Amino acid sequence: MIPLTHILIFTSILFSIGLYGALSRRHVVGILIAVELMLNAANINLVVFSRYTNTNPATGQIFAVIIIVLAAIAAAVGLAIVLSIYRNQKTIYSDEIDILKW
Amino acid sequence: MEIILAISKIGIYAIFGITILGAIFAVTLRNIFHAALGLVLALLGVAAVYFSMEAEFLGAIQILLYVGGIMTLIIFVVMLTSRIGDRTVPTSNHQRYPALVGILFLIAFLIRLVRETPWQLKAELSTIDAITIGKEFMGAYVLPFEITSLVLVVALIGAIVIARSDLKK
Numbered sequence: 001m002i003p004l005t006h007i008l009i010f011t012s013i014l015f016s017i018g019l020y021g022a023l024s025r026r027h028v029v030g031i032l033i034a035v036e037l038m039l040n041a042a043n044i045n046l047v048v049f050s051r052y053t054n055t056n057p058a059t060g061q062i063f064a065v066i067i068i069v070l071a072a073i074a075a076a077v078g079l080a081i082v083l084s085i086y087r088n089q090k091t092i093y094s095d096e097i098d099i100l101k102w
Numbered sequence: 103m104e105i106i107l108a109i110s111k112i113g114i115y116a117i118f119g120i121t122i123l124g125a126i127f128a129v130t131l132r133n134i135f136h137a138a139l140g141l142v143l144a145l146l147g148v149a150a151v152y153f154s155m156e157a158e159f160l161g162a163i164q165i166l167l168y169v170g171g172i173m174t175l176i177i178f179v180v181m182l183t184s185r186i187g188d189r190t191v192p193t194s195n196h197q198r199y200p201a202l203v204g205i206l207f208l209i210a211f212l213i214r215l216v217r218e219t220p221w222q223l224k225a226e227l228s229t230i231d232a233i234t235i236g237k238e239f240m241g242a243y244v245l246p247f248e249i250t251s252l253v254l255v256v257a258l259i260g261a262i263v264i265a266r267s268d269l270k271k
Contacts, residue, residue, distance in 0.1 A: 012212035020146030080265035
């Protein structure tokens with residue numbers, strides 16, 4: 001098997017790419033896509049740690065399943081909010097949505 | 103046997119490369135529809151990583167839920183919005199270059215952290231099958247399972263309420 005550190009470096013890079021996307025995108029759906037990438041990187045870490053270290057091997061995978069469900073919830077609620085904002089504001093760019101600022 | 107092991111190692115690193123390539127596509131491409139396709143590539147790569155870690159149940163869930171469900175939702179919303187392929191509209195805000203510098207520092211920091219930590223590894227890798235996961239869900243982890251289902255119901259009702267068009271009075 002490949003060493004643990006290589007997988008952790010891979011997930012660190014994946015998480016950082018997602019964070020860059022969340023910080024730099026203007027499009028709201030683009031920000032959601034970047035958040036999904038970060039959740040996936042965290043999920044791989046859970047599975048890898050439960051496989052390589054002395055924890056109960058079921059724990060990591062069970063919480064990975066729960067995180068996948070929560071990510072699906074986040075996507076559903078986020079996209080509902082996007083639809084609602086687009087219907088009211090006719091824009092989808094995060095710096096043009098400023099009705100809570102004055 | 104040695105050759106097969108070497109080839110499988112190379113295959114895992116190739117999966118890592120493809121996943122990172124898909125992730126870079128997903129955060130940098132101008133057209134948000136192409137970015138969603140890059141996300142599909144990255145999610146399939148993550149599913150392949152799960153399969154290579156002998157977490158077949160998670161890999162199947164990943165393909166079903168993400169690549170099936172979330173991608174359908176995202177592409178659905180992308181189709182509903184206009185000005186997608188317009189080259190005059192900037193796709194990133196003014197934080198782009200500071201964010202890039204900060205992310206490079208973060209990657210360097212995380213790599214140093216990972217390399218210098220003394221990991222307490224076990225001699226033999228553990229594997230687990232879907233039957234054990236199901237039994238654990240109904241046994242020791244039944245409370246997180248129930249709370250997750252409750253959150254799922256609440257969030258889906260909330261999403262329907264937010265996304266519906268206005269009621270006719």
